[in-house]
Amino acid sequence: MTRLENQPWLTAPATAAVFDALEAAGGLDCARFVGGSVRNALVGRPVDDFDIATRLKPEDSMAALKAAGIKVVPTGLAHGTVTAVSEKKPYEVTTLRKDVETDGRHAVVAFTDDWAEDAARRDFRLNALYADRTGAIFDPTGQGVDDALAGRVVFVGDANTRIEEDYLRILRFFRFFAWYGRAEPDPEGLAACAAHAEGLTRLSAERVSKELLKLLAAPDPRPSVHAMADAGVLTRLFPAVADLTAFDAIAQASDDPVLRLSALLPDDPAAVAGIAQGLRLPKVMEVRLVAAAYGPLDPATDAKTLRALTYRLGKQAVSDRSQRGAALSGDAAPALALIEDWPVPRMPVGGHDLAKLGLDPGPEHGRILKAFEAEWIAEDFPTDGHAERLRRLARP
Template structure:
């Protein structure tokens, strides 16, 4: 019995139908939907991206798109990828490939006309699923459909061979395990990632950082991160990690209904040590803004926290980080806007104080009292200034 992909919102898109007509006007079967879009649709999820595989060479793909009035961008032409710019969302179209050689980071590929060749070079069985764009017939060369139903993340072919082709697949394995997998995990996969974990040392820091942050952004990554630690994988990419901190944070987030935040969870994995945290952020190639936020979270001291005072001093996001990492509630910040200090230096000068350091001292003194009193109104600020002037 022929199995078909269930109809979904994206399968009815007119722009995708036009794309198929442009590439395969004679219905010869030279293109298929592939990978995540097929996998997610089978799971009843809304796919993030739509990708296509084709027997056409990239130059022919681009020529057919151009002839149909569809913009073609050579985003990865050396590896056979052309991006079709259609109205719904861009579609990456990649010529079928087979690996010629690999070095653990990069692969030398050759174009192929065989769908089985293309499926064999992919990482996991659940990512090697194809669907005919017209009939939605499914093509499964490695048992991915059964693995998907069983929530099993399994390498295609021999797990160690797949990993040696690209050591980043170790981190991808855990990301897919956290998103799609169940326990017990595939024994061969776990043995392989543990045995070959040291091979990740040659990966680019950007690739490692992206995989880690994407994993941490998932709804509940803590059990998977714990397993990474047990198998010796986490120590290879984040030796500073303390998994208990992440487990505590995700439990607290769940209890409060707080949405996942990868950077906050990274902060939970790391000790409250700003210099160490900054080293990690630099190693993972985080942005300047991310590094500043991570450093702020690392500066937590475990003392009594005043939610609104922290939000005023540090920023709303930074205050939320500190509160959640401490196991505190963020309710005092809900619906609250950080106020602007209503006193300016000119108002102090108007009271007879000479412009200069004394004005700055008075501003700081009044502001500190204003924050401590819970941000009272202008009348109280004027009274606080009176008191500061009298004391001065």
């Protein structure tokens, strides 16, 4: 039997407290770690999420944990999930489940005490791995360990059936391939994703964007994104994508998922705003993508122009556009250091300065200040001569 070795989290006091509590109510082997923690530990990746599967019903899990003095949060009782907080660490505890009904977006589940039934409803074989508190791994599909070690992302059972249960598994297939896959994507899984790509339109925008950004955060998402394009999945998300040359260059140059996403979008600010809103992206992300859509900056852009752009657009926007320009040209991006180090000045005058000149507040103030700002930027933000410039602009 394969066993996890040298995993401090397995024997940590916080872990022991949770397992002691569950086993006191359900006996030995009533609880096992499942999914990401087992998979990541097996392949030498960091473990930062702790999911536990248990034969106990959710109300019994809650009672057992509370009896042991462990804080419990009912995070998803309808689906059998509670969160135990042990020594400030969260452990998500979920009752073994089997699907009763699915519609491509949501599932109605029933609780079970059968580990194989629980494994059968999971997405990929490398995610259907369990480990007890000693580190002994249980592999109900018989191929999850081999898949994880070989870098294969293969659906549990029939790929078409798994996707029809939840169309988000199309994006999860490509996301897990981006993070864990080696060689080529599983042909059966790829074909099933292509056949059901239309189902992505049935998903909520929030689920799609969350999965997409996780995919783009992978160390090298390029093979996965190309596989999405070949399967007709990418154009379901971004119909205007015709060429991945820009994406390849930027994905290689930067590990920023938002900047990578910008390379999949058109250089059309209005269109990008619509796409970002359609994906329900946070406003700060939308603003950033829209700014990047004004196009890449030439790496040879002079420092004066860069300062003017930074003042008007902000450091993030100019940094993004500079990185895109550098990646596409294959040149360095000296602008980045300049942008980072330059303290963006504030407008050095305001209405109070016009009042000193005897001008009454009114529309004329705005005209004068706007003209002042334009000259001040054009002259590369001089630090003196402000009063004289205001007087000249204020003359009738």
